[in-house]
Every structure is written in C-alpha cells, then in structure tokens.
Amino acid sequence: MSALNITKGSSSHSAYDLRDPYAEVIESHTLAVLVDNESGVLARVIGLFSGRGYNIDSLTVAEVDHTGHRSRITIVTRGTPQVIEQIKAQLGRLVPVHAVNDLTVEGPAVQRELALLKVAGKGDARIEALRLAEIFRANVVDSTLESFVFEMTGTPEKIDAFAELMRPLGLREVARTGVAALSRGA
Amino acid sequence: MTQANASAMTGAKMIVKALKDQGVEVVFGYPGGAVLPIYDELFLQNDIRHILVRHEQGAVHMAEGYARSTGKPGVVLVTSGPGATNAVTGLTDALLDSIPLVVLSGQVPTFMIGTDGFQEADTVGITRPCTKMNWLVKDTAKLAETIHTAFHVATSGRPGPVLVDIPKDVQFAQAEYVAREKIKTSHYQPRVKGDIEAITKLVELLEKAERPVFYTGGGVINSGTAASQLLRELVDATGFPITSTLMGLGAYPASGRNWLGMLGMHGLYEANLAMHGCDLMINIGARFDDRITGRVADFSPHSVKAHIDIDPSSINKVIRVDLPIVGDVGHVLEDMLRIWKSRGRKVNKEGLAKWWAQITEWKAVDCLDYKNSEKTIKPQYALQRLEALTKGMDRYITTEVGQHQMWAAQFLGFDAPNRWMTSGGLGTMGYGLPASIGVQVAHPEALVINVAGEASWLMNMQEMGTAMQFRAPVKQFILNNERLGMVRQWQELLHGERYSHSWSESLPDFVKLAEAFGCKGIKCSDPKDLDDAIMEMIRYDGPVIFDCLVEKHENCFPMIPSGKPHNEMLLGEAETQGVIKAGGAVLV
Ligand SMILES: Cc1ncc(C[n+]2csc(CCOP(=O)(O)OP(=O)(O)O)c2C)c(N)n1
Ligand SMILES: [Mg+2]
Numbered sequence: 001m002s003a004l005n006i007t008k009g010s011s012s013h014s015a016y017d018l019r020d021p022y023a024e025v026i027e028s029h030t031l032a033v034l035v036d037n038e039s040g041v042l043a044r045v046i047g048l049f050s051g052r053g054y055n056i057d058s059l060t061v062a063e064v065d066h067t068g069h070r071s072r073i074t075i076v077t078r079g080t081p082q083v084i085e086q087i088k089a090q091l092g093r094l095v096p097v098h099a100v101n102d103l104t105v106e107g108p109a110v111q112r113e114l115a116l117l118k119v120a121g122k123g124d125a126r127i128e129a130l131r132l133a134e135i136f137r138a139n140v141v142d143s144t145l146e147s148f149v150f151e152m153t154g155t156p157e158k159i160d161a162f163a164e165l166m167r168p169l170g171l172r173e174v175a176r177t178g179v180a181a182l183s184r185g186a
Numbered sequence: 187m188t189q190a191n192a193s194a195m196t197g198a199k200m201i202v203k204a205l206k207d208q209g210v211e212v213v214f215g216y217p218g219g220a221v222l223p224i225y226d227e228l229f230l231q232n233d234i235r236h237i238l239v240r241h242e243q244g245a246v247h248m249a250e251g252y253a254r255s256t257g258k259p260g261v262v263l264v265t266s267g268p269g270a271t272n273a274v275t276g277l278t279d280a281l282l283d284s285i286p287l288v289v290l291s292g293q294v295p296t297f298m299i300g301t302d303g304f305q306e307a308d309t310v311g312i313t314r315p316c317t318k319m320n321w322l323v324k325d326t327a328k329l330a331e332t333i334h335t336a337f338h339v340a341t342s343g344r345p346g347p348v349l350v351d352i353p354k355d356v357q358f359a360q361a362e363y364v365a366r367e368k369i370k371t372s373h374y375q376p377r378v379k380g381d382i383e384a385i386t387k388l389v390e391l392l393e394k395a396e397r398p399v400f401y402t403g404g405g406v407i408n409s410g411t412a413a414s415q416l417l418r419e420l421v422d423a424t425g426f427p428i429t430s431t432l433m434g435l436g437a438y439p440a441s442g443r444n445w446l447g448m449l450g451m452h453g454l455y456e457a458n459l460a461m462h463g464c465d466l467m468i469n470i471g472a473r474f475d476d477r478i479t480g481r482v483a484d485f486s487p488h489s490v491k492a493h494i495d496i497d498p499s500s501i502n503k504v505i506r507v508d509l510p511i512v513g514d515v516g517h518v519l520e521d522m523l524r525i526w527k528s529r530g531r532k533v534n535k536e537g538l539a540k541w542w543a544q545i546t547e548w549k550a551v552d553c554l555d556y557k558n559s560e561k562t563i564k565p566q567y568a569l570q571r572l573e574a575l576t577k578g579m580d581r582y583i584t585t586e587v588g589q590h591q592m593w594a595a596q597f598l599g600f601d602a603p604n605r606w607m608t609s610g611g612l613g614t615m616g617y618g619l620p621a622s623i624g625v626q627v628a629h630p631e632a633l634v635i636n637v638a639g640e641a642s643w644l645m646n647m648q649e650m651g652t653a654m655q656f657r658a659p660v661k662q663f664i665l666n667n668e669r670l671g672m673v674r675q676w677q678e679l680l681h682g683e684r685y686s687h688s689w690s691e692s693l694p695d696f697v698k699l700a701e702a703f704g705c706k707g708i709k710c711s712d713p714k715d716l717d718d719a720i721m722e723m724i725r726y727d728g729p730v731i732f733d734c735l736v737e738k739h740e741n742c743f744p745m746i747p748s749g750k751p752h753n754e755m756l757l758g759e760a761e762t763q764g765v766i767k768a769g770g771a772v773l774v
Contacts, residue, residue, distance in 0.1 A: 039322065040310060051315050082502060089499035095319040095339055095374055 028057065028078050029104040030111060030181045031088065036096040037063045037071040044094055045073060054079065054087050058113075058156065060178035070098065076156075076179050103181050111181040115159045120147040121170035129169045136162045147172070197326040197357040198223035201290065204333040206233055207366045210261050212252065212627055213237070214245040218265025220292025220305060223357040237627060237656055240648035242269050244620040246276020246347075247646070250285045251624030254607045255582055257410060259286040259340050260624065266292045267305030270351070271312065275614060277347045278316040282611025283433060284408055286345035288336050289317075295355035296324050309351045318346030324353065326361035334369045343376025344497040345408055376496060380513030380521060388468070388492050388509055389526045395466035396537030397544075398426045401449065401478075404433030404610070405471015405495060405515050407603045413516035414603045417470065418442070420523055424533050427545055429457035431472050432595055433610045440599030446545070450478045451746050452592040455553035455755060456545055458744070461486050462752040463544070469493040471515045474504040475611070476773075484751030494518045553744045553757055554596055563713050565590060565665045565736040569597035569637070572663065575720050580632045582625045584608065586618040586642030589671040589742045594637040616645030619662060623649060626658040633661070633724060640666040640733075641690050650703040653729045661723050662731045667738045668693065675741050696733035703729075711735040748773035 035041045042061055049056050058076040063069065077087060084102070091100045103109035117138075119129045129148060133140065138152035147170075152162060156179060163174055195203070201224055205213065214237045217225045228236050239245040242264045249260025264273050270291040280287045294303040310322045319339050321332050332350055340348045392398065400421060406413050414437045421428050421444050428438050429449040438445060447454035449461055461467065467489045472478070474493075479485045485505060492509040493501055501510040511518055526532075556566045583598055584607040585591040591608055600606045607625060609617040622636035636643075643664050653660050673688040700707025706726050710719040710733070723730045745756045 040314065040320075043311070044314060047315055082506070086499065086503055089501070089503075093343075093376075093497060093499055098373060 023081050026078055026080060027084060027104070028076060029084050029102055030109065030179060031075045031077065031091070032099075032101040032103055032181060033073040033075065033091055033097060034099040035071050035073060035094075036098070037069040038096060041071070041096045042073070044096065045075075045091065048090055048094065049077075049087075052086075052090065054083065058178040060180055074179055074181050101183070103183055106183060108184040109181050110184060111155055111179050112153050113156050113159055113177055113179050114151070114153045115163070115174060115176045116141070117150045117152070117163060117166055117171060118147060118173040119150065119166050119170050120172050122146060125169045129166060132162070132165050132169075138162065193362050194360045195363055196223065196227075196360055197329050197352065198227045200326070200330045200361070200363050201333060201352070201357070202227040202231060202234065203363060204330050204366070205261065208334070208337045209258075210234055213261045213263050214239055214248045214252070214624065215263030216242050216245060216265065216269060218267075218269050218292065218305070220266035220269075220294060220354050221263060221290075221352075221357075223354065224263065224290070224292070224352075235627075236263075237623075237652065239620070240651050241646065242272035243275050243616065244623075244646050244649040244652065246273050246280065246287065246289065247614075247617050247620035248624030248627070248649075248652075249287050249289075250276065250280050250283075250617075251584060251607050251621030252628045253285050253287060253624075254407075254621075255604050255625040256628045257604060259288055259337060259345075262287060262289040264289065264291050265305070266294055266309065267307045269305075270307055270309040273349075274312060274316060275612075275616075277313055277349065279609055279612040279614045279617060280347035281316050281318065283609065284345050284404060285347065286340040287347035288333075288340050289347060289349040290333075291349060291351050292357075293322065293351045293353040296353045297355070299353065309349070313349050316347075317349050318344075320349040320351065322351045322353075323356055326356050326359040329356060329361070330364040331369050334364070334366045335371065338369070338371045339374060342371075342374060344405075377512060378496070378514035378517045380494065380511040380518035382521065382525075384509060384511045385518060385521045386525055388511065389522060389529060391466050391490060391492065391509070392424065392426075392468070392526060393529070393532040394534055395426075396534055397460075397464045397541045398424075398466040398468065398538075399446075399460045399464040400426055400428040400438075400468050400470060401430075401461060401472055402428060402434045402437055402470045403431040403472025406434055406437040407471075409471065409496075409515035411603060413471075413514075413519060414438070416516060416519035416523060420519060420526075423523075423531065424526075425538055426468075426533075427460055427542070429453070429460065431475065431478060431610070432608060434472065435595060435606045436600035436603045439601040441601055448595050450475075451480070451748075452596065452742055452744065453746075454596070455551050455744050455757065456548040458746065458752040458755060459548050460545055464489045467491045469495075469507070470519070471495060473500045476504070479505060480746045481749055481751045484753075486752070551757070556740075556743075558713075559737065560713060562737045563711065563716060563734060565593050565667065565740055566597055567713060568663075568665060568716060568734050568736060569593050571716050572635070572637075572720055573598050575717065576633060576635070576724065579724075580629075581605065582607070582622075582629060582632055582634045584618045584621040584625060584634070584636045586636070586638040586645075587613045587615045587672075588639040588642055589667075589675065589740070590637055590639045590665040592672075592742045593665075598637075615639075615642035617642075619643060619646050619660075620649045620652075622660040622662070623653050623656075623658045626653075626660050627656065630658075634659075635661045635663050638662055638664045639671060640664050640668065640693060640696075641670045644694075647699075650700075650705065650729065650731070654704050657728070659726075659728050659730075662729070663723070663734060664696065664732060665734050665736050666693075666696070667736050667740070669738055671740075672742070674739075678741070679745075679747065696731050700731040703731075705729040705731065707731050707733065709733040709735070
C-alpha cells in the first residue's frame, strides 16, 4: 500500500517526512541535538542509544550557550531510514532535549573534526611523514628528534585517509574529537 | 538564602507544601533514614493521607491503581538505597503502560554522594531508563520548582512515571518556596492538536472505506473521559466495528453494538480477523505492540493504516502506517467528528453492510466457547459468574498476570473507562493486589476485585496487611489452578509438554492465611457453591481472600502463537498439536 500524498513539511514533525518505506539501505546521518546542560543529560542520550540498540559512530558535546546552559550534542549514527526516524523521534521526546536537527536531510552542512596524531620515526619515514602532513595541511604542534604530533582538522574521511598514510610511517597514537557540524547558509 | 525571609522553609516542608499545591490527597510510601525529615512533616499535617505499604513495589503499584482509576497522578515516597531499588519494577511497569506517577526518593546527603555511604544507591542512574524523566536535587532552592516540574512532566503528553531524588541535607536546609504557577514549563509542551490536513485525509478515507475497523488502545483512556465519549459518538455515528487492546478496555462499552471484543494474542476471533481483513485500520492511541500484531510481515496486509498517537516515536516504530497523526486522542477525535459531520456524515453503506455480514459470520464461531463441567470449576465459568453477579455494581477490576488475566479480559465486560487495571506492557506478576488497594483508596465505596492467579498473588501478598490497616475492603478472587498456568500452557504447546517448574507447590492454605491477616477467607471448589460463595465475598464488609479452586489444565483460547499471523489462530485443544515451530519458540 503506497504512502498517502502528504506533502513534505505539512507538519514540523518527522513522522510526516516519509522516505521510501521499504528501503533497507543503511544510511549515515549527522544529528545536532540541543539539550539543557544539566547533570545526566549525556547519560540519558547515550542510554537511549544503547538501550534501543542504535549505533553511535561519533559523538561530541559541549556547552554552546553559557547563559542559557544549552549544550549541543552532535551524533553521527547509522541505520535504515525507519531506524533513523525512530532515533530522531526518541531523542525528540526526551524532556531536556530542545531540538533535534538532521543535518544530513535538512540541506547542505559542513562537518569538521580535529585530530592529533603522534608519529615516531627516523630518516626517510620521518621526512615522508612531514611531506604528507604538508599536503594534508596538518600542523606540527610538538616535535622531538624522533617524533611529531600533528594537528589537523577536516572531514572524518580526510582524517581517516591521513591516519592510514601515517600508519606505515610510525603512527603511535591518535586522538580525535568527533564531528562538529553546522548547516550551511544563514 | 537568609533565614529571615518570610517564605523560606526547610526542604522537607517544601515537599509537603508542593504536594498539597499539586492537589495530592494520598501518598503511598515507606519510611527510612533518608526520608525522615519528610515523614516528620507528614506527621505534622492532616491534609495528605499516607498509606504505609509493606514493600515499596507495592507502593508503586498502588499508586498506579490509584492513577488509572482516577486519571490523577499517583504519588510515592520511598527511602534511599533499597527503598528506591524496590520501586524499580513498578516504575518500569508504569513506563510501559504510560501511567503518570511522581516518585520521591530519599538520598544520602550531598556531601556523602559517591562514597558508598550507608544505603546509598545511584538512584537516578538506576531509574533513568525506567522513568520518563528523573532529577537529583542538590539545592533546596531548586526543590519546589523541581517537584512542580515533575508533576507537569508526568501528566503532560504521553504520561509516565518520574522520580525526584532528594538528599537528606537538602531536606533539612532552608530556601524560598517557589509556587506552582511560577515554574517555567514552556519548553515541555507536547503537541496535542493534530494536523488538520491529515485529519481531513482520514475523514476522506473513512467516507469511502468498505471494511473499516477502529483499533483503540490505552491512549484513549489516558486522554480522559471526554475522549472516550467522543470515541463512542464516532463509532456509533459511523457504524464501524471497533476492537481494543488490553489497555484500552472500557473506552468503548463492551455492551455497545459495534464492539468486537479485545484483539491480540488471546483476543477474539472476530476482532483479529477484522484486523486482518480490513481495508482501513484506524489506530487510536494504541502502539502496534507485538501481542497485537503477531507476525509483522503478515499484519493486516490489505489495509490503509492511520495512526493517531500523542507520542511521535510510536509512529512507524513497528508497523509502517500510511497516515500518521501526532496529537492527543481527544483533540484529534473532536476535529475528526467535526470535519466528518460538516462534510455530510458520509459512509460507504453498501460496503459496511457486507463487512458486518462477514463479521457476523466470524462471531458465529463463538470463539470463547469452552467445555463446562459439573464437577470442577472452569476458570471461564468462574469469571462468567463473577460478571453476572457484579453486573451493574460500582465495580473496578484489577488483575495479576497469566491465564486468569486473559480470561478476565475475555469474560468481563467494561462499560466505562478507568475501571480495568492490568499490567499490560510489562506483564508484572504481583501487580494486581497492590493495584486493587490503590483503587480502593481512591474509591472507598466501590467494589474492587483483583482477579488473580495463585502464583502471581503470592508475589505481593504482604500487602494484605496494608489492606487491613487502611480498611480497604478489596476482594482477592484467586483462580487457583496450582500452576503457573500461562507458563504451563506454553510448555504444553512449545516445549513437548515438559512442565519444567511450572506448578505451584507448597501453597499456603489461603483461608488460614486470610485469618492470619485478620480478614475473611473463602474456599470454593464445587461449581454448585460458586454463586453463593461469590455473593458472600461481595457482601462481606472487609477484605476477602477467595480461593477458587479451578480446573488445573485449562488452556486459554483463542491463541495466536508467537510468530504467526492473525488468520492462523488456534481456537481449541484439537488444533494445538505441533503448531508452533522453532521460529515461534524463540519469541516470547
Ligand atoms: C514477575 C514475573 N515473573 C515471571 C513472569 C512470567 N509469567 C507469566 S504468567 C506466569 C504464571 C502465572 O501464574 P498464575 O499467577 O498462577 O496465573 P495463571 O496463569 O495460572 O492464571 C509467569 C511465571 C511474569 N510475568 N512476571
Ligand atoms: Mg495459577
């Protein structure tokens, strides 16, 4: 039975935002969740994901409005369209949640992640690491005679690619912030 | 906060004042070290009645019974640590059945939190997944506001249980009281009005449908009596058939012309086949629970499905619907009726006549038929007699969980909402007895009966002491089959009749047990004596434990085995051989 013709956006709620109901494809979505910065709110969000069996690929959180005590949680998650809709609806009904925005469907968005990578090595490997870092626009934020710490920002894919290249060159440790994202335009 | 401030008071005083300002009349609770300041304040006043329970789980189920039979939130007070952990089953039960509760728990003083102090438990951590919302209040200045917010959250949108954890030093410290009207609730205001465009679409579908069915649930009851009234008007005006989940019984009267009976795993043949064969399904405040749908892939394959629900997360969770309407049932029904009337009250008369003819055929199967006996009391017979003998009385029914619960749903008729209290979502054995006390506390003059199984009843039987102490004349109607009957039925059908630990041994003598509690015990095993015994129970002015010895191996039919679609229903013993395959056995 086909979905009735309900115009998209006829309600603010995502329940009306039907995509192909039978699609079983796994999609990756970036969600921005605006919450009250109160104790337990992160546990509530994470508990929702673990309790209902949803995936978290990346999660970042920080207070973005110090006077209103609001934090922004950016979650990258995966699932079928139905699961993604469920995740948004489940997040939306948490009491301390003020807004859930799906940056993946609501138009173009920019995504950035910051990473620190420690690479140890000597000789050619060391020179090659530095050369690649330049290509990737990674900064050297610490160096010894036998190691570098690179700092880079970019999309998660770019960081993945850089880390992959560093692996044979002596990659020791990686610290990543997870994704921060904003929709483009005003 | 200065002591001189006129409206400053201790946290404990503030709690009691906040409860009064919220119109709370009864608190179900149990004291302990971490709530003594609150108990002190309760002692010093007479407006709020405190019901001392025997176990905190009992307190929560009582509050549920109170809430479901009144439409008001139930209130519970427990101490820290074990007091709070004992409340967890009740909280989960209330969460799954969307029952508004406010639970206040004591906590060790703020300076001791995290030190593994005596009777310290991470109560907000433990109860986070089993409450709609919870709070740990670390500052007395925020206490009144938090309690008022708690009531707002528990009762707004889809109702549910909330918990406020209050460290002991916060109860002693002073601060200014914040009035109920002063709190900000603006950000938590779930949407109640449905989308008019979508409601109009639903009316269009309604006008054309050949084989429509209303599938209603607990959301109608939670929406309030006005919603039940609107539902009745809509059903009677359209002439559509209506079925309901276990949770929604009473919203449409069982004596109503269009009533098909309950649907689902142990629902009626005609109700389930109507769901399977309909061309328009109008879900009003139900949630496509797995007890209802059976095998999802084969659920009502030829219907357009509309779903009215206040909780957006209920929509498209289990079953893909064609027409979702997010809103409060009462508001949506009102708009729906108005629009349908203004468009000329159209229905597809021809289609409906054929549909009803089909339904009448299904009804003729008489799916609740059973073989009665002159020698032993059949549980179905016991309930038929209970129904007949209490008809027309101001009656409330609670149940435990098991076969008796399903038979009660099949054989008792409810003509009004808020009269039927049963643990639906969680299926909590031990719910019925305390729930019956909560109902009786709210309705002291009414006839309150807990239809129980002997095994479930034992789980919270200590609450008979509460019933005695507070003169709650609850009637415990125990259908005693000396079996964990529902488990036994599944073992018979699914596990090769290997009855692993599913019988009730070393049962107490229920009559002597009644005497020990100081109430009345009645035992009945002969069908001929049953009517008199039931009348004796009803007439007795006080709590009664009725030990009704019934057939031990009766199975509950109809039954849709787990993993089967609606049209593969079992109607009786003859059809049960080897019906459930391994795939079904993994389901519960
Ligand atoms: C707390 C809890 N434990 C276990 C179960 C699983 N269970 C469901 S029904 C049932 C048997 C109930 O026996 P009884 O109360 O005598 O009712 P009957 O089925 O015999 O009518 C059991 C063990 C449950 N629902 N709740
Ligand atoms: Mg039993």
